[in-house]
Amino acid sequence: MRKGAMDTAEKFSRYAEWVADESPLYASLARAAADDDLLLDIASEARSAQPEPELLLAAVHSLLLDGREHPLSQFYPSCGGADPDADPVPQFRDFCRANEAQLRSIVARRRCQTNDVGRSAVIRPAFEHVARTAGTGTVAQVEIGASAGLNLNWDRYQYEFAGAGTVGPSDAPVTIESEVRGDRRPPVSRAVPTVAYRRGIDLNTLDASLEADARWLHALIHPNRVRRHDRLEAALEVAREHRPPLTEGDAVDALPSHLSAAPDDAALVVYSTHVLYQLDEETIANLRSVLSRHSRERRVYWLSIDPGEELGTPTYRLVTFDDETARETQLARFESYGKWIRWLASEDGPPSQEPS
Numbered sequence: 001m002r003k004g005a006m007d008t009a010e011k012f013s014r015y016a017e018w019v020a021d022e023s024p025l026y027a028s029l030a031r032a033a034a035d036d037d038l039l040l041d042i043a044s045e046a047r048s049a050q051p052e053p054e055l056l057l058a059a060v061h062s063l064l065l066d067g068r069e070h071p072l073s074q075f076y077p078s079c080g081g082a083d084p085d086a087d088p089v090p091q092f093r094d095f096c097r098a099n100e101a102q103l104r105s106i107v108a109r110r111r112c113q114t115n116d117v118g119r120s121a122v123i124r125p126a127f128e129h130v131a132r133t134a135g136t137g138t139v140a141q142v143e144i145g146a147s148a149g150l151n152l153n154w155d156r157y158q159y160e161f162a163g164a165g166t167v168g169p170s171d172a173p174v175t176i177e178s179e180v181r182g183d184r185r186p187p188v189s190r191a192v193p194t195v196a197y198r199r200g201i202d203l204n205t206l207d208a209s210l211e212a213d214a215r216w217l218h219a220l221i222h223p224n225r226v227r228r229h230d231r232l233e234a235a236l237e238v239a240r241e242h243r244p245p246l247t248e249g250d251a252v253d254a255l256p257s258h259l260s261a262a263p264d265d266a267a268l269v270v271y272s273t274h275v276l277y278q279l280d281e282e283t284i285a286n287l288r289s290v291l292s293r294h295s296r297e298r299r300v301y302w303l304s305i306d307p308g309e310e311l312g313t314p315t316y317r318l319v320t321f322d323d324e325t326a327r328e329t330q331l332a333r334f335e336s337y338g339k340w341i342r343w344l345a346s347e348d349g350p351p352s353q354e355p356s
């Protein structure tokens with residue numbers, strides 16, 4: 001067993017517990033991998049700081065989505081499987097042995113960069129909140145860790161907020177359904193802020209129009225999450241038509257030039273979802289310094305999840321930098337894929353209706 005494989009086994013065991021409610025299939029496969037030296041060795045090809053269980057399972061899923069014929073596919077609803085009650089583990093072990101070389105290559109090369117537009121359920125009201133606060137109808141947006149940039153198109157989606165109404169273009173190919181919990185109504189009027197500038201930065205940008213990248217994004221979604229697969233497909237379609245402008249590179253290095261390129265008359269918003277957990281403390285501190293320094297020239301709004309809180313039901317916060325002084329507001333709690341949001345900021349609208 002290669003060095004570090006014991007740690008990897010523990011990660012698979014922990015992942016199996018974590019994923020059990022969402023995907024019983026993945027829980028079984030992760031438990032099996034935790035006890036299989038070859039599978040652990042394949043997973044150990046992952047680059048540092050990348051989660052081995054998610055990468056191995058996504059690598060297997062991507063080969064099946066690519067049409068690799070194997071009885072394992074009968075357990076994957078995303079590949080036409082019926083998810084039968086039979087034990088998937090023998091087929092999983094067989095598949096991994098038969099496709100070892102390709103799996104090693106995918107795990108070593110790819111990253112965990114799920115791009116879920118359900119998160120736009122919190123991004124949409126957060127932008128409206130900033131626009132209202134700034135007293136403008138125009139925003140300039142720079143997304144950190146944009147992956148394929150699907151959330152950069154948040155203004156092109158329709159939203160059905162149960163308890164707060166439907167907003168966004170009625171003919172949008174993407175509809176995001178989200179339940180509004182709690183007493184406060186999120187700021188979701190019909191007048192969406194105009195996006196005057198759009199830019200995404202990612203260490204490894206994915207291209208919606210490349211089949212392999214689109215397949216990888218599907219592979220990162222659990223095979224039984226049919227709604228999420230459908231929503232991703234629709235968002236990829238929007239991105240093929242409205243290509244999100246993406247820059248490949250480290251956020252800290254790439255930010256200054258894109259902040260400077262944003263038009264002066266728009267509220268300048270830097271934002272991210274599910275990214276800061278991939279950055280170390282020093283990088284987050286550097287990111288903060290870049291934003292703070294830029295606020296000598298103009299106000300900068302920073303929307304992000306609190307570092308360390310990115311998994312589970314995180315809090316979306318707003319940090320406003322004004323001449324190097326930062327003020328922080330908690331905006332909302334939300335389910336990671338946008339199934340529900342609970343608005344926390346105080347100044348907007350009457351209490352929401354109870355969802356029917």
Ligand SMILES: C[S@@+](CC[C@H](N)C(=O)[O-])C[C@H]1O[C@@H](n2cnc3c(N)ncnc32)[C@H](O)[C@@H]1O
Pocket residue numbers: 111112113114115116117119144145146147151201202203204249250251252272273274275278279283
């Ligand atoms: C889990 S994905 C989330 C993608 C997207 N924000 C979403 O919520 O759908 C995290 C993304 O952050 C990117 N990332 C990690 N560290 C980064 C850095 N230092 N600079 C830019 N992007 C980074 C990864 O490549 C990955 O695409």
